Amino acid sequence: MTDDLLGRHRAVLPDWLALYYEEPLEITHGEGRHVWDAHGNRYLDFFGGILTTMTAHALPEITKAVSEQAGRIIHSSTLYLNRPMVELAERIAQLSGIPDARVFFTTSGTEANDTALLLATTYRRSNTILAMRNSYHGRSFSSVGITGNSGWSPTSLSPLQTLYVHGGVRTRGPYAGLSDGEFIAACVEDLEDLLGHTRPPAALIAEPIQGVGGFTSPPDGLYAAFREVLNERGILWIADEVQTGWGRTGEHFWGWQAHGRNGPPDLMTFAKGIGNGMSIGGVVARSEIMNCLDSNSISTFGGTQITMAAGLANLNYLVEHDLQGNARRVGGLLIERLRAAAAQVPAVWEVRGRGLMIGIEVTKPGTDEADPKAATAVLEAAREGGLLLGKGGGHNTSCLRVAPPLSLNVAEAEEGAAILENALRSIR
Structure with a gap:
């Protein structure tokens, strides 16, 4: 079970080996742009193992x-x-x-x-x-x-x-x-x-x-x-x-x-x-x-x-399969969708990026002061909605990182954007 695995992790691995989420996630398998955890929950993967699962999970050709x-x-x-x-x-x-x-x-x-x-x-x-x-x-x-x-x-x-x-x-x-x-x-x-x-x-x-x-x-x-x-x-x-x-x-x-x-x-x-x-x-x-x-x-x-x-x-x-072209087309749609959503959220300071490499910086509303707690809250809320994101940034990791596999389709981009919009709106 995940709880037992977490205890074993903490007992034998370094304290500085970072884990995402208040309740860390064990990913057991994936397919396409989705992964599943040890409890059977399905997630849309917008981080790809830190931009590493670049094409798709379990791609038959590979x-x-x-x-x-x-x-x-x-x-x-x-x-x-x-x-x-x-x-x-x-x-x-x-x-x-x-x-x-x-x-x-x-x-x-x-x-x-x-x-x-x-x-x-x-x-x-x-x-x-x-x-x-x-x-x-x-x-x-x-x-x-x-x-x-x-x-x-x-x-x-x-x-x-x-x-x-x-x-x-x-x-x-x-x-x-x-x-x-x-x-x-x-x-x-x-x-x-x-x-x-x-x-x-x-x-x-x-x-x-x-x-x-x-x-x-x-x-x-x-x-x-x-x-x-x-x-x-x-x-x-x-x-x-x-x-x-x-x-x-x-x-x-x-x-x-x-x-x-x-x-x-x-x-x-x-x-x-x-x-x-x-x-x-x-x-x-x-x-x-x-x-x-x-x-x-x-x-x-x-x-x-x-x-x-x-x-x-x-x-x-x-x-x-021209995944570069797909990154340009689908990524362009995704970033515009996220910018439109972020315009309604005062805590979003900037949405930036190119292709399927998009950053959403979260700050204290009306300022450029980083708000890592709010960024973490969005990460947690997105997971609850079925979406995995990353974090980064030079100002206390207050930037959400969006980098799905390059085979992402339009329907999946819209699904992820909707989950992320709800997560951003949950910021208090």
């Missing part, structure tokens, strides 16, 4: 690919030739837009970002990293050290010197009142000033849309403008596409493409959705950057055959 691969061989490590790994790497290299790209597979987004930091600092012979305020890049020692969100950075001890840049959050901070053009110009000026006071950094790492930070983003073109400054100094650009990749934003396949005036990033990291729940992460980089390491390396579990089979099947499905 289930078949995993089952067939498991019947042959599950794992052999990178010490042997691996056909599924090569095939998926070829696809990702081509889709990345990075010239002469090389791909290295990991087991998570954290490990992917950690690898990108290793490559960038080695290539540039610098341990200084530029990162965005309100950012999140993982839970390893190095990725925690560059995370610009104090709620997810438990230590300031780090092997890296991190300098934080303005621009990841459009509607807060000293430049919030500026026009988009003025905002970009002010952030570029801030970056140039910062670079005038420090040793040359290795790279700027940035999420095109900040995930854990509450689905915040700058105006289109900010990172293109940053890139001009970086290129003048030989500083690399790492695009963290762990949450934005594979068409989730609807308008583009990759989040960086909204800022692509000066070409693709030097390095790009990915994870989450490509495996549709299987543990896949990775880095794509120009060959001279990827090949800059002068010692041997392997990955025991990165690129293992069973995860690569899942990734290939998932990538084929999302491309063949």
Whole structure:
């Protein structure tokens, strides 16, 4: 039973391992855009295992690919030739837009970002990293050290010197009142000033849309403008596409493409959705950057055959069924529906996002002061109504995160919006 499982969880797992809900949920199975708990309750899933079940639960094409691969061989490590790994790497290299790209597979987004930091600092012979305020890049020692969100950075001890840049959050901070053009110009000026006071950094790492930070983003073109400054100094650009990749934003396949005036990033990291729940992460980089390491390396579990089979099947499905287009169409309808509902709720400060990546920030009515208790109350009320959401934000997790599988249909979007509207109206 769930109550017994909760006690066992608390007895053997860390206190800091977060659980949603006053009465935590055990999910036992799923199908399509729905999941069921241990008591048989059915929920519309608008969070997809933190944006990881990107296509659908129990998708037959992926289930078949995993089952067939498991019947042959599950794992052999990178010490042997691996056909599924090569095939998926070829696809990702081509889709990345990075010239002469090389791909290295990991087991998570954290490990992917950690690898990108290793490559960038080695290539540039610098341990200084530029990162965005309100950012999140993982839970390893190095990725925690560059995370610009104090709620997810438990230590300031780090092997890296991190300098934080303005621009990841459009509607807060000293430049919030500026026009988009003025905002970009002010952030570029801030970056140039910062670079005038420090040793040359290795790279700027940035999420095109900040995930854990509450689905915040700058105006289109900010990172293109940053890139001009970086290129003048030989500083690399790492695009963290762990949450934005594979068409989730609807308008583009990759989040960086909204800022692509000066070409693709030097390095790009990915994870989450490509495996549709299987543990896949990775880095794509120009060959001279990827090949800059002068010692041997392997990955025991990165690129293992069973995860690569899942990734290939998932990538084929999302491309063949134009799930990027579906995210644009259904996501556009959903965000407008949520904005209309939120206009009637004084506690909703902002509804933002693109495609099927939508944030609803909850504040004390009439102010921009975060109200995490109210956000938690909405999360609970939505669950009672049969809808699972996420939370995030740089201001005490006061943002509700909406990120359903990309196969969401119009009827399900309307159903979820109605439940969420009722939950928002329950705020007292």
